Amino acid sequence: MSNAAAIRPGRPALPEWVRRLPEYLMIWVPLLLSAAHLVSFSLWTIWISFTPSTLIPVSGWVGLRNYSAVAASRNWQIAFDNLLLFGSAFVLLSLVTGLALAILLDQRIRGENVLRSVFLYPLAVSFVVTGTVWSWLLNPGLGIQKLVHDLGWTSFKFDWLIDRDMAIWTIVIAAIWQSSGFAMALFLAGLRSVDTDIIKAAQIDGAGPIRIYRRIILPSLWPITITVVVIQLQFAISTFDLVRALTNGGPGIATQLPALVVYDLMFQRSLLGRGAAAAVLMLLILLAVLLPYAAWRYVQRRRAAHA
């Protein structure tokens, strides 16, 4: 409408800002609202983490006492170690699985659409459902181990769910099942966007398929790889519902993760101050992933602008 008014002859053109008002409104209002929401609640949480709040938020100042209490607790230490293990194993394995699936699907096979949906489907399932189903599958008395025993191989053992050293891997397994399809979809899109002329040129030069993948296709995938890594990492850091449904932090407290600790402190133990401190620590971990990513993006853009 504003454009039409501007083109119509014989009328003074509306000022620039009036014509662009709808655009401004559409961009800035939601942006400001969500930023205000995000920032104000983050600041609020940071403030609470320095107060002696327990049942309800109260003012007061206890300095870093909540932080030292959280950092000294066994729950947090176990959760942090688990996060390192779970985060790296999950990201790496889902990357490898996703890439492998994408490459296999990229062979112009029949039924690709069906297979793609099958692999992507777990993503549509809620994490609570994934966790519950895998808790049955992995339970030695009900699931895979029992099945193999019933088939006759009675010495077979697969009891990671109740083994406190291995239980964290059951979460890795379930998380990979859930989200490697997502990595696959991104990689597949990447594979399809590689310039076919280059591939044809390589074929004419006599390069075999393995060499083409290794030297041409995979190197062009690395921006997508970084995107997948960052998305999966931030998922790993904030994992909550999956663990809650699968192991609920157990056996004992062997599969605690930071988000579980935050929830536990705030809502089970009614220690708002400590819970907020744990939440802020989680935010810091997240920033440790996101800031380098943002820096990398910035460098990339600068480089692209100069090229």
Add this chain to the structure above:
Amino acid sequence: MPITTTRRRLLAGSAAALALPAFARAQGAVKPRLTAISQWSAGSDGAAITALGKKFEEKGGVWQHSPVPGFTTEMMNKLRAQIMAGDPPACSQLKGPEIAAWSKIAPTVDLDAVVAAAGYEKVVAPDLAKLHKPGGKWIALPLQIYSTNMLFLSKRAMDKAKADKVPVTWADFNDLADKMKAGGVPYPVANGGTRPDDGQKFEAALAGISPLAYRAAIMKLEKKALEGPEIKAAFAQVRKIADWMDPNVGAQHFSTNLKRFVDGDMGMMIMGGWAQGVLRNAGFKFEDFIIAPGPSDNSKPVFLLNADAFIFWQRKEPDLQAGQTLMAQLVMDPAIQTMYSQITGSIPVRTDVDLSGEGWSDGQRRTAAALKDAIASNQAVLSLAHNMAQENGMTAAMIDVITEYVKNKTIKPEQAATRLAEAVEGAR
């Protein structure tokens, strides 16, 4: 400022118009109204509170109950939100030391007059009464009692062990478990894998070994008692129990394995009295199992108290105030307590209710008798696993140690005792 004045007048006018019906009601007989929140939404708990609501309505009240299903803590989140918004329910579920903690963040109703009128104080266990009058005044009322350390015995497993004697002490218990194992019961102890389950194993062990040590260490958090030999002995007993449990249970709820328990695939279960209701609900008969007080080394019953209660929050509305009085009278009424406990499988708070009549089970009668004996011998103590002995933060810190110990067989009893004492220090 003419505009402001008009706006103010308009506001005042509409407020008056809104308040008019309430005012008119207040002038005549106030119709008692009660806003209540609890976690009881389904099963026997839901049925019981619905029945209570019916009684409230029969007395001419308006019953407005909003259940928050799930764990107690989820109900607490709703309560917290309502209190912070300045709009607490007239009455809410809350129990144990949380009553004292929460009464500090919002004003509560002084129930002394209505409690005195009902002569209630002398029929309530003293330790229990104390929890409901934190500042010396009654602000909350207990509704029903469970013991968390009842011993459930599977008849079929007893047959397999060729045993018919109900174990009294922990030595008897261990003996019977060995016999069951030898008689072909794969898992002499039935269990779930949740945190309260693990906590119950420990509290049953410690209170059974020494109620005095339990009172000093767990309820009073005395340092000396926490480092005492009874704690180590209790952890050692818990290790025995854990070795007899099915490790595959993972994080399952205890009710998942009730069929295996009744079938004699699992032998004994240390669980709260509510398991009776769950077993009955699942269609099992009283002939399938025996209920007895949990093991006690001095042979006198030890009662680990868990009591549900209502706390009353101050409201200005006359109809809500009238509703609170009516609710308090109902909760203390022996007929109402009978109705409630018969639905849920608990026992009444009042120690003067006669349980010989129809509608009560042997298990409930035995539980009530155990409570009486335990009070007489000062062996009625407050449950840790069910948030009666300590506030949530302290409880959780202690259960962390216990649940890790149950699941990790490389931890020695001495180590666990040290960790428990450390956890208490850390959470203080």
